[in-house]
Amino acid sequence: MTGQTIELAGSYRAAPPGATNVGEVDPDERIVLTVYLKRRTPDTFEPGCAEDLARLSKPVTRRALAAQRRRTHARAAARIKKLAAKFHVTVLEIDLPRRIVVLEATARTLTEVLGATLRIYDDGRSRFRARVGALVVPKEIAPWTRAILGFDQRPVSRPQPRLRALAGAGAGAGLWPTEVAALYGIPLDRDVSNVCVGIIALGGGYLASDLAQALAATGRAAPKVIDQPVTIGAPPGGNAAPGNQFGGGTVSDQEIALDLQILASLLPGARIVVYFAGNTIQSLVGAINQAIFDAVNRPQVLSVSWGSAEMFWSASARDAMQGVLADAKRLNVTVLFAAGDELATGGLTDGNAHVWFPASSPYALSCGGTQPATAALNEEVVWNEGGTGTGGGISDVFPVPAYQSGLVLPPSVNDGAVRRGVPDVAGAAAGTPGYRIVLNGSVVIKDGTSAVAPLWAGLIAIANAGRDLPIGFVNSALYSNAALFRQIEHGNNRVDGKGYDAGRGWNACTGLGVPKGADLVAALGAIPVA
Numbered sequence: 001m002t003g004q005t006i007e008l009a010g011s012y013r014a015a016p017p018g019a020t021n022v023g024e025v026d027p028d029e030r031i032v033l034t035v036y037l038k039r040r041t042p043d044t045f046e047p048g049c050a051e052d053l054a055r056l057s058k059p060v061t062r063r064a065l066a067a068q069r070r071r072t073h074a075r076a077a078a079r080i081k082k083l084a085a086k087f088h089v090t091v092l093e094i095d096l097p098r099r100i101v102v103l104e105a106t107a108r109t110l111t112e113v114l115g116a117t118l119r120i121y122d123d124g125r126s127r128f129r130a131r132v133g134a135l136v137v138p139k140e141i142a143p144w145t146r147a148i149l150g151f152d153q154r155p156v157s158r159p160q161p162r163l164r165a166l167a168g169a170g171a172g173a174g175l176w177p178t179e180v181a182a183l184y185g186i187p188l189d190r191d192v193s194n195v196c197v198g199i200i201a202l203g204g205g206y207l208a209s210d211l212a213q214a215l216a217a218t219g220r221a222a223p224k225v226i227d228q229p230v231t232i233g234a235p236p237g238g239n240a241a242p243g244n245q246f247g248g249g250t251v252s253d254q255e256i257a258l259d260l261q262i263l264a265s266l267l268p269g270a271r272i273v274v275y276f277a278g279n280t281i282q283s284l285v286g287a288i289n290q291a292i293f294d295a296v297n298r299p300q301v302l303s304v305s306w307g308s309a310e311m312f313w314s315a316s317a318r319d320a321m322q323g324v325l326a327d328a329k330r331l332n333v334t335v336l337f338a339a340g341d342e343l344a345t346g347g348l349t350d351g352n353a354h355v356w357f358p359a360s361s362p363y364a365l366s367c368g369g370t371q372p373a374t375a376a377l378n379e380e381v382v383w384n385e386g387g388t389g390t391g392g393g394i395s396d397v398f399p400v401p402a403y404q405s406g407l408v409l410p411p412s413v414n415d416g417a418v419r420r421g422v423p424d425v426a427g428a429a430a431g432t433p434g435y436r437i438v439l440n441g442s443v444v445i446k447d448g449t450s451a452v453a454p455l456w457a458g459l460i461a462i463a464n465a466g467r468d469l470p471i472g473f474v475n476s477a478l479y480s481n482a483a484l485f486r487q488i489e490h491g492n493n494r495v496d497g498k499g500y501d502a503g504r505g506w507n508a509c510t511g512l513g514v515p516k517g518a519d520l521v522a523a524l525g526a527i528p529v530a
Contacts, residue, residue, distance in 0.1 A: 004139055005115065005136035005138055006136060006137060006138075006139050007134050007135070008134065008136060008137050008142070008145060008147075008316060010147075010314055011134045011314055011315075011316045012134040013132060013133065013134075013314050014132065015121070016121050016128075016130050016154050018124075019122060019123040019130070019154075020121060020122050021119050022121065022127065024120065025118040025129055026107065027107050027108035029106065029107045030104060031105065031107050031110055032102060032103070032150055032232060033102070033103045033104070033149065033150035033282075034101075034148070034149045034150055034282055034285075035080060035100065035103060036146040036147040036149070036320040037146060038145070038146035039144075040143045047322060047326075047362050047398060048362025048363070048399065048400075048402060048403075049402055052402075053401075053473075056329040056330050056363075057329070057473075062097070062331060065327070065330060066096070066097035069096045070097070073144070076144035077094050077096060077101055079140050079141050080101045080103075081094070083140060084103060087105070089104070089109060089110070090104045090105060098289050098290070098327075099146075099323065113138070114135050114136060114151075115133075115134070115135055116133075116135055116151050117133045118130070118131055123154075128155065129151070129152065129153045130154050131152040135148055135151075146319055147316035147317055149281060149282035149285060149286075149317060149320060150282045152280070152281065153280045154280070154312075156202060156279055156307065156308055157306070157312075173433070173434075174434045174435060174436040174443075174445040175428075175435060176217060176435075177218070177262040177265040177437075178218045178265050178266070180435060181455070181517070183428060184459075184514055184517040185516060186462065186517035186518070187462060187517065187518050188462075190521075191269070192267045192268070192269060192461060192465040193465075194465060195270040195301075195461045195465050196270065196273065196299045197273070197302070197457055198273045198294075198301070198302040198303070199259045199260060199263065199273070199274045199302075200277070200284070200288060200291065200303070200305075201274050201275065201276050202280075202283060202287070202306050203253065203277075203279045204252075204253025204256050205252065206253065206257050206260055207252040208225075210439060211225070211257075211261060213441070214264075214438040215265065217438075217443075220264070220268050221268035222268070223263075223268060223269060223270045223272050224269075224270070224272070225272050226271060226297060227276065228274065228276065228290075228291075228297070229275075229277075230286055230287040252439055252440050254439055254444075254446060255450060257439050258435065258446050258448075258451055258454070259303055259450065260272065260274065261437045262454040262455055262458065263454045263457060263461075266461075267458055267461055273294070273297045275287045275290065281313065284306055284321075285317070285324055288321070288324050289324045289327075291333075292324065292328050292331055292333050293327075300332070300333060300334065300461065300464050300470035301333070301335075301336070301460050301461050302328070302333060303336050303456075303457035304335065304336065304338070304453060305450035305454075306337075307337055307340065307356040307358055307359050308346075308356060309346040309348060309355070309356060309357070310354065310356070310357045310360060310395065310397050311396070321357070322361060325358065325363035325364060328472075329363050329473040332472030333470070334457070334460050334471065335358075336365045336367055336453045336454075336457050337359040337364050337365070337366050337367065337453060338359065338367055338391075338449040338450045339355070339356055339359045339369070339392055339449050340390075340449060341389065341447075341450070342387075342388065342389075342391060343384060343387070343388070343389045343390070343493045343494070344493045344508075345495045345498060346391060352414045353393045353412070353498055353499060354393070355393045356422070357397070359391070359422055359423065360397065361398065362398055362420055362475075363473065365425065365474060365475055365478075366422045366423040366511070367423055367425055367426065367452040367455075368510045369382075369390035369426060369427070369428070369430065369448070369452055370383050370390070370426050370428055370430065370488055370510055371383045371384075371385075371428075371429075371432070372428045374432060374433060379490065381488060381490045382490070382491025382493060382510055383429045383447075384491055384492060385430065385431070389430075390423070390449055390493050390509055390510065391422070391423070391493070392422050392423050392493050392511070393413070393421075393493075393500055394409065394410065394412035394421055394422070394500075394508060395419045395420040395422060397420075398419055399419055399420065400419055400420060400421075401420055401475070402476070403475045403479040403480075404506075407421070407479075407505065408505065409421045409506075410507075410508055413498055413499065421508055421511075423509075423511040424479075424511045425456060425485070425510075425515070426488060426509075426510035426513060426514050427452040427455045427514055428451070428514075429447055429448055429451060431445060433445075434446060434447050459515060460474060463520070467525055471527060474524065477524065477527050481520075481523055484523055485515060485516065485520075486516060487505065487510075487513040488507070488509070488513050489502055489503055493508075
């Protein structure tokens with residue numbers, strides 16, 4: 001292949017930190033890859049700048065966008081198909097609207113063609129296949145290749161789960177999601193039967209009986225819940241994580257239980273689609289991509305509690321996700337991400353602060369966490385319990401987006417530069433009082449910014465219920481209406497002094513603040529779609 005390949009820009013991956021190389025990949029193992037396509041002429045705008053956001057705001061339907069992609073990307077897909085035949089690689093799927101080609105072959109074939117170096121690693125929790133170094137691509141398809149995902153299976157992070165069981169009857173312990181909504185004046189009396197919200201679930205399942213028990217405890221009517229396996233070059237369900245019970249199994253995953261019970265409690269009678277996928281970057285990007293283009297369910301809002309420090313994403317993988325989230329903006333789908341639960345350092349010990357991606361994307365609405373007022377605490381403050389607390393800070397990757405250009409953003413504690421600030425908004429996340437949920441038949445208390453994403457997703461869905469068209473990308477509207485928030489002025493997300501402080505206005509712990517629910521729903525309901 002010498003002289004016939006070009007290094008794929010941004011594809012370099014370092015070895016998994018803290019993991020041990022324990023062996024080689026079986027050369028006969030079958031590997032499924034997703035190739036993300038791009039236009040041959042690259043975008044000229046920085047992501048999130050005014051020109052970029054205006055470009056992505058031009059009205060377009062899924063059907064029109066699909067027709068456009070079939071014109072602009074067919075040539076690239078045809079070239080990949082031709083090369084696949086040459087190298088005895090199977091083409092499992094070509095989806096031009098989503099700009100993907102899915103390939104399958106042995107590890108031996110794919111590593112020879114694409115220059116991948118694969119190893120098996122063990123991080124003490126699991127064993128997984130990881131790719132080290134850069135990829136190369138045949139020069140015939142290099143101008144159209146955005147990213148190649150699937151070689152690397154290191155797990156994607158999620159907010160660190162912390163549960164506590166209720167003692168005795170549990171009187172006064174924790175708040176049901178409807179009670180948390182009441183803290184912020186989120187109206188729960190609206191007809192939301194025309195709303196569809198999606199949840200991205202990377203592994204695990206939920207018990208329908210848990211959901212029924214939680215809704216009975218709060219007197220809320222049940223929504224329609226739809227289980228949707230994410231398919232990456234496989235039959236329905238083929239890419240779901242091993243042991244996935246969806247809604248009919250015997251064990252409930254706490255993350256899915258939390259997200260689903262919050263949204264179901266806020267949105268009686270709505271449709272909620274749970275997109276089940278494996279716990280890899282390939283699956284996370286693919287799940288969001290599939291949800292955005294789901295022409296059957298057509299979710300208006302997506303809640304995502306997964307991500308990891310920006311440094312754990314190769315530049316090309318970030319670019320693939322950026323392309324997907326840009327499509328969400330085009331199609332008026334709001335995508336919300338948890339900002340993480342390990343304070344400003346993201347749980348890393350390299351001496352730097354780290355924000356999570358995709359929460360740091362300029363196309364995402366990122367959700368930080370607070371400690372609500374209690375009998376012992378007379379004001380709402382930043383969630384920081386020492387080792388656990390809200391993520392947030394300044395991106396190492398993305399420039400200041402247009403909607404943050406009027407803010408006084410703090411300089412990065414890493415290099416002093418000013419870039420995209422995280423999070424955008426906040427809500428209750430601390431374990432006190434915490435969220436009451438039902439898990440495997442027992443009432444427990446759950447914390448985390450993974451609760452804030454579905455809380456905000458429910459709020460935006462309620463606003464959408466009163467609109468002719470969904471609001472979609474909501475960041476610009478929120479930053480233009482700071483009076484719709486109650487600012488969080490005290491606390492910090494520092495670890496050993498490294499991190500950021502709260503204060504008046506936007507801050508790198510809680511963003512614009514927590515919602516004035518009814519006012520915010522009314523304001524969003526009145527904003528025209530661009």
